[in-house]
Amino acid sequence: xKISKGHLKAATFVAVYLLALYxxxxxxxxxxxxYGEFDAISHWELGDFIAESDHTFVKLPAFLDVxxxxxxxxxxxxxxxxxxxxxxxAIISAFSPGRIxxxxxxxxxxxxFILISVFFVxxxxxxFMPAILSSFMLTFSLRDIMPYLWGQWVERFAYAxxxxxxxxxxxxxITYSKEDNKPLYLYIMAILLxxxxxxxxxxxxxxxxxxxxxxxxxxxxxxKIPFNIKQIGISLILFLVLLAIFPYQTGNVILTFTxxxxxxxxxxxxxxxxxxxxxxxxxxxxxxxSYFSFKEMHGxxxxxxxxxxxxxxxxRRENRDIFLLTWLISLYLIMHRDLIGKFTFLHRxxxxxxxxxxxxxxxxxxxxxxxxxxxxxxxNFAKYGLAALVVALTLIYNMPQAYSTLNNAYDSPLARLxxxxxxxxxxxxxxxxxxxxxxxxxxxxxxxxKVWWMASFSHRVSHYFEGFLTWKTYEENRNETIKYHLLNxxxxxxxxxxxxxxxxxxxxxxxxxxxxxxANHTLLYNKDxxxxxxYENS
Amino acid sequence: xxxxxxxxxxxxxxxxxxILIFFYMILxxxxxxxxxxxxxxxxxxxxxxxxxFELEQDEKLILSFLIGVGLFPSLVYWLGIFISxxxxxxxxxxxxxxxxxxxxxxxRKNHLKSD
Numbered sequence: 001x002k003i004s005k006g007h008l009k010a011a012t013f014v015a016v017y018l019l020a021l022y023x024x025x026x027x028x029x030x031x032x033x034x035y036g037e038f039d040a041i042s043h044w045e046l047g048d049f050i051a052e053s054d055h056t057f058v059k060l061p062a063f064l065d066v067x068x069x070x071x072x073x074x075x076x077x078x079x080x081x082x083x084x085x086x087x088x089x090a091i092i093s094a095f096s097p098g099r100i101x102x103x104x105x106x107x108x109x110x111x112x113f114i115l116i117s118v119f120f121v122x123x124x125x126x127x128f129m130p131a132i133l134s135s136f137m138l139t140f141s142l143r144d145i146m147p148y149l150w151g152q153w154v155e156r157f158a159y160a161x162x163x164x165x166x167x168x169x170x171x172x173x174i175t176y177s178k179e180d181n182k183p184l185y186l187y188i189m190a191i192l193l194x195x196x197x198x199x200x201x202x203x204x205x206x207x208x209x210x211x212x213x214x215x216x217x218x219x220x221x222x223x224k225i226p227f228n229i230k231q232i233g234i235s236l237i238l239f240l241v242l243l244a245i246f247p248y249q250t251g252n253v254i255l256t257f258t259x260x261x262x263x264x265x266x267x268x269x270x271x272x273x274x275x276x277x278x279x280x281x282x283x284x285x286x287x288x289x290s291y292f293s294f295k296e297m298h299g300x301x302x303x304x305x306x307x308x309x310x311x312x313x314x315x316r317r318e319n320r321d322i323f324l325l326t327w328l329i330s331l332y333l334i335m336h337r338d339l340i341g342k343f344t345f346l347h348r349x350x351x352x353x354x355x356x357x358x359x360x361x362x363x364x365x366x367x368x369x370x371x372x373x374x375x376x377x378x379x380n381f382a383k384y385g386l387a388a389l390v391v392a393l394t395l396i397y398n399m400p401q402a403y404s405t406l407n408n409a410y411d412s413p414l415a416r417l418x419x420x421x422x423x424x425x426x427x428x429x430x431x432x433x434x435x436x437x438x439x440x441x442x443x444x445x446x447x448x449x450k451v452w453w454m455a456s457f458s459h460r461v462s463h464y465f466e467g468f469l470t471w472k473t474y475e476e477n478r479n480e481t482i483k484y485h486l487l488n489x490x491x492x493x494x495x496x497x498x499x500x501x502x503x504x505x506x507x508x509x510x511x512x513x514x515x516x517x518x519a520n521h522t523l524l525y526n527k528d529x530x531x532x533x534x535y536e537n538s
Numbered sequence: 539x540x541x542x543x544x545x546x547x548x549x550x551x552x553x554x555x556x557i558l559i560f561f562y563m564i565l566x567x568x569x570x571x572x573x574x575x576x577x578x579x580x581x582x583x584x585x586x587x588x589x590x591f592e593l594e595q596d597e598k599l600i601l602s603f604l605i606g607v608g609l610f611p612s613l614v615y616w617l618g619i620f621i622s623x624x625x626x627x628x629x630x631x632x633x634x635x636x637x638x639x640x641x642x643x644x645x646r647k648n649h650l651k652s653d
Contacts, residue, residue, distance in 0.1 A: 007546075025565065028565075056623060084612055085607075087618075088607055094623060095571065096572040096575055102568060106576060116600060120597075192608075198608060199607075245612050
């Protein structure tokens, strides 16, 4: 087999992508315990339940219904996300051994797929060097890594569709003429748009705005509007047929989008228009302030190259430049949708900035070589030198924080289940009937995710644990709650994290509760400071 | 039945082998098999379908995956309501691969593709 330049380029890209996957899988390479915030729990448990139970479902199982039963406004007690994404997890989890690695690895591939999408599009439009540098820089993008770790899994993958959808439309548009055209790109665009909506509706909105802006600018530049009623009709049919496959979830998307928002605009339109990002104070307690900082997320070193890149694209205005500029403009519009009353998940759109900032930054950096008049051979050397500079700066300024964030993710024993909690969850899954309520008392409010993880690991409802964790809840009718709502329940009293907590006041409360209420009931499990009682009606 | 030629199949095979070894080293057998599943189920059937069209190889690779992650689980999901989920995965795979080979026949019959 002869090694061609194409083979070498492909191999280089594979090497960069494997580096990215090595980094993005650090949180679970040596630690097979699931991690993440509440979103991560919901995504993992959906895929895991389908794989473990060997069937899919329309109506939610009890342990999911208790938390998410009302999330589908169109048809309550059904999936609130269209099935494909989580079924993908379930497929790989069913095919590969283990409950953790298959799903988390699939998620890592999905979340990092934006590296592949950006490489593909930039390689097609601008060539190999800008493409490989863009992918390399995206590997260390904290704007992507942080929500990936927290658990905004679905959204991360959905963003990978945007550049490819825009690419398909771009190719259809620029190659279109009445006599000769390539409708295949339009049909594929329609299919990808439908899948994009089925993956995550917010990102579908990004794609639609992107297509709209790209279409307008290309129409002005090319002085044509591709219009073939048969091709548009086929695309529309493909799109609608795919959406009709999951009517409950499609209905939920429509209802959610048309729901009026209860939020009100508190900033003047002018101040919002002049601001790229959002105010971190508005998200205090849920999103760290650093997430909104250009310096922390991209590095100030990228700013001059980014601005230069925008200037180059604006001055040059070739078709491919229009592609990137309109992608940037559409992102700006989406991030200011609060001006038309659409506030939901506004900050989530910020996580798409690196996908367009980075390619423009790279183009800006590499364009410097063309500003100085010199023989072509020296220009090539200068270009390679600038590429090396970008790589060096990325490694110095972006890599350390990205590596540290991934390598240390959820590595506290309070952040993930301990082995005792996993063992009792597995025991409950095997020994407690389905649709039975299991109440877990033990982990304090600061580590409440542990209780949710145990509920999702065991596939058993955990209905009243919150009431018993935060004692003020149900305080006025605590006796009735104990008497009427714990009947037929299994109660897990978990002391396994006590040694790690400095505040031991909870321990006395739990021990008193256990002594007063559970002493006469059947103790079924007692291991690693975790006890399981079957509450008997007396 | 004419089977469309896959370009660079030897090179792709080598790359896949390297990728599988890489994941075996960092995540063990579970990781390696998971990656194999990702490629096999989400990309292969749809790559074979797109191979019937005039697209560049990189277009086929990326488009097949993005279409596959939507269309493959959609059929698996609906089958999985009635039969074993694991069985529905393999049945779906067979259906899509058969479609990939019968599709060119349909296109030729309807004069939508030239040989």
